[in-house]
Amino acid sequence: MIKELVYRNRSCRRFQEQRRLTKEDLLGLVDLARCTASHRNAQELRFCLVWEKEQCDKVFPLMVFASALGPEGQPREGQRPAAYIAVLGESKSQNYLWADAGLACQSILLGAAEQGLLGCIFGSVKREQIRPVLGLTEADPPVLLVIALGFPDEDFVIEEGALEGSRDYWREGRTHHVPKLALSDIVLERKGE
Ligand SMILES: Cc1cc2nc3c(=O)[nH]c(=O)nc-3n(C[C@H](O)[C@H](O)[C@H](O)COP(=O)(O)O)c2cc1C
Structure with missing residues (x-):
């Protein structure tokens, strides 16, 4: 079950934009982040x-979609995300805030995948410009990441990646190909003393 979800949980950037998400949908996903590990x-x-279309339209231009694909990476109108979850945080007490953020994102994305939704984490966000769009005040913490969400309008194939080769993803028609390294490349077989 978890294996199936993790394999299905690809970064999706083209959505059936007319299929909207509700505030309750998003609250259900954030509830999974709420119960996730935290340093x-x-x-x-x-x-x-x-989740409202008008606000989504303001968030959309503030993020960089699939820069490895150039202009082709940018979703067209009608294929833009149906919702966003911005992840905010600031910590004076710990160095693991970004680990917490990554775990929270993964919980949200796995929960989304379970419901037939997909999403994408965005690190390339115009962090200052997005603050007024989100209605954030100076007292609110910095934006770390933004997750785009919706019902997918593209297909995915995991390709065998080569350790020495490019890690760039590519598109063919409506299919997004993403190379992943082999287990034997990422598990270091070292002999301890
Ligand atoms: C921390 C983080 C930041 C990311 N930032 C962006 C981004 O700004 N724009 C984007 O299109 N994809 C972004 N991605 C998605 C990656 O490009 C994607 O995870 C990678 O291509 C592998 O595809 P997969 O998620 O389907 O395995 C980000 C992913 C992570 C984990």
Whole structure:
């Protein structure tokens, strides 16, 4: 079950934009992040939810989609994300905030995949420009990542990647190909003393 979900949980950037998500849908996903591991259980992440079309339209241009594909990576109108979850956080007490953020994102994305949704984590976000769009005040923490979500409008194939080769993903028609290294490439077989 988890294997199937992880394999299905590809970064999706083209969506059936007309199939909208509700605030309740997004709250259900953030609830999974709420119950996810956190360094020292500090729980310093905060989340902003965007689901209304008008606000989605303002968030969309503030993120860089699939830069490895050039202009082809940019979803067309009608294929843009149906919702966003911004992950915010600032910590004075711990160095593991980004680990917490990654885990929270994965919980959200796996929960989405279970429901037939897909999403994509965005690190390339215009972090200052997105703040007023989200209605954030100076007292609110910085935006770390943004997750785009929706019902997928593209297909995915995991390809065998080569250790020495390119890690770039590519597209053929409506299929997004993503190379992954072999287990034998990533598991280091070393002999301990
Ligand atoms: C921390 C992080 C930041 C990312 N930032 C972006 C981004 O700004 N734009 C984008 O299109 N994809 C982004 N991605 C998605 C990656 O490109 C994607 O994970 C990678 O191509 C592998 O594809 P997969 O998620 O389907 O395995 C990001 C992924 C992670 C984990």
